[in-house]
Amino acid sequence: MSVAIPACFKAYDIRGKVPDELNPGLAKGIGRAFAMIFEPRKVAVGHDIRLSSPELTDALVQGLLESGVDVLYLGLCGTEEIYHAAFSLEDQGVDGGIMVTASHNPADYNGLKFVTRGARPVTGESGLQQMAECIVKSELPSAAERPGELSWAPDKKAYIQHLVSYVKKEELVPLTIVVNNGNGSAAPVVDLLQQELPFTFVKAFHEPDGNFPNGVPNPLLPEKREETARLVRKHGADFGVAWDGDFDRCFFWDETGSFIEGYYVVGLLALELLRHIPGGKILHDPRLIWNTAELVNNAGGVPVMAQTGHAFIKERMRLEEAIYGGEMSAHHYFKSFGYCDSGMIPWLLVASLLSRKNVSLSSLVAGCRKAYPVSGEINSIVSDPDYVIAEIEKCFQDGEKDYTDGLSVSFPEFRFNVRKSNTEPLLRLNVESRGNPELLQKRTDELLSIIRD
Numbered sequence: 001m002s003v004a005i006p007a008c009f010k011a012y013d014i015r016g017k018v019p020d021e022l023n024p025g026l027a028k029g030i031g032r033a034f035a036m037i038f039e040p041r042k043v044a045v046g047h048d049i050r051l052s053s054p055e056l057t058d059a060l061v062q063g064l065l066e067s068g069v070d071v072l073y074l075g076l077c078g079t080e081e082i083y084h085a086a087f088s089l090e091d092q093g094v095d096g097g098i099m100v101t102a103s104h105n106p107a108d109y110n111g112l113k114f115v116t117r118g119a120r121p122v123t124g125e126s127g128l129q130q131m132a133e134c135i136v137k138s139e140l141p142s143a144a145e146r147p148g149e150l151s152w153a154p155d156k157k158a159y160i161q162h163l164v165s166y167v168k169k170e171e172l173v174p175l176t177i178v179v180n181n182g183n184g185s186a187a188p189v190v191d192l193l194q195q196e197l198p199f200t201f202v203k204a205f206h207e208p209d210g211n212f213p214n215g216v217p218n219p220l221l222p223e224k225r226e227e228t229a230r231l232v233r234k235h236g237a238d239f240g241v242a243w244d245g246d247f248d249r250c251f252f253w254d255e256t257g258s259f260i261e262g263y264y265v266v267g268l269l270a271l272e273l274l275r276h277i278p279g280g281k282i283l284h285d286p287r288l289i290w291n292t293a294e295l296v297n298n299a300g301g302v303p304v305m306a307q308t309g310h311a312f313i314k315e316r317m318r319l320e321e322a323i324y325g326g327e328m329s330a331h332h333y334f335k336s337f338g339y340c341d342s343g344m345i346p347w348l349l350v351a352s353l354l355s356r357k358n359v360s361l362s363s364l365v366a367g368c369r370k371a372y373p374v375s376g377e378i379n380s381i382v383s384d385p386d387y388v389i390a391e392i393e394k395c396f397q398d399g400e401k402d403y404t405d406g407l408s409v410s411f412p413e414f415r416f417n418v419r420k421s422n423t424e425p426l427l428r429l430n431v432e433s434r435g436n437p438e439l440l441q442k443r444t445d446e447l448l449s450i451i452r453d
Contacts, residue, residue, distance in 0.1 A: 009128050068147060080341065176237045180240065180242035252350065255361055273334075389407050399411050429448070
């Protein structure tokens with residue numbers, strides 16, 4: 001007999017409104033359920049800057065400790081710091097990690113992301129569903145005879161040194177970089193990296209503040225982009241970078257202040273990784289593919305399309321032993337980072353690339369922008385997403401179809417992907433063309449008229 005699981009349990013994480021959908025009582029139960037199902041010895045735990053995060057984290061830690069699980073507490077950190085602890089501290093007994101964060105969701109939301117030994121992701125199928133059912137059915141065991149021990153991570157040294165290992169310091173030049181923390185959790189890491197690198201940082205909204213006085217950090221939103229662009233132009237910076245709240249994603253602006261779609265960054269990073277590991281496999285999501293596939297093929301790599309979503313990408317990367325995976329939504333995954341996503345490694349690689357080649361960022365992506373113009377991701381709220389997708393498929397019957405994630409339809413001169421969001425009640429549309437911005441606009445308008453009719 002099936003049970004109604006809490007609404008905050010999603011496809012590959014937990015995310016919901018506080019306290020209606022997620023509260024300390026449920027967080028404690030989640031800690032108990034995680035301990036029961038995965039039987040970890042020691043779990044790394046941290047949280048983002050949200051005002052509800054400390055209380056939820058305390059309850060989560062209490063649930064783990066009562067279950068006999070030791071906890072390594074990282075405090076305020078980014079999601080990737082939990083990943084790093086999970087794959088780099090196995091010899092110290094760490095065999096799991098939990099991050100309390102709702103990333104870019106509204107301020108009254110929060111959530112949890114989970115990994116097991118070696119930073120392997122936990123999905124609905126691999127444990128979240130079972131955790132939810134145990135909580136709902138009150139099947140959690142009694143407290144352990146020996147409670148777990150709580151310890152605090154001493155500092156971020158090992159993580160910072162891992163990040164710095166992706167560049168050769170002797171090749172770096174004194175770039176000026178705008179860094180927009182958005183009052184999120186990235187600032188402490190940026191400050192530590194500043195001590196290691198010859199860069200001048202122009203800092204925007206640098207103070208971590210869970211009140212989000214400048215709005216929740218989500219640089220994918222057009223209205224969130226202008227401040228970074230303005231500072232790049234004002235200071236003559238070499239490029240700009242901004243992060244979401246838990247900095248597992250990073251976003252780029254070139255030296256003119258022009259926002260660079262994450263799609264083009266995937267191709268750029270793929271080439272940089274293939275320079276070090278020729279012939280490697282490169283994962284990409286199905287939303288926009290032509291530019292990435294062409295660049296990877298021409299560089300002797302192997303492009304592999306995979307379902308959108310961090311847990312799905314990581315699982316496929318391990319199966320393929322891919323050296324890098326990139327999503328146009330600005331998630332970038334690295335084999336050398338436990339197959340996990342990082343919001344710090346990408347901009348370090350870009351800075352290294354600009355230093356080595358002595359070129360502008362705009363020049364590196366200009367050809368790709370011209371060859372494959374894109375619509376940018378367009379979100380629409382619809383009452384029946386499945387019906388809308390079916391109607392779109394009827395209207396474009398002659399195209400080559402792919403169902404890796406949502407519906408992708410390709411024609412010789414343009415293609416599109418439409419899919420339901422895994423985390424929000426939205427239908428997401430992406431369109432690209434082969435060097436034809438007029439056709440791109442025409443087909444985008446046509447698809448939007450179907451979606452929003």
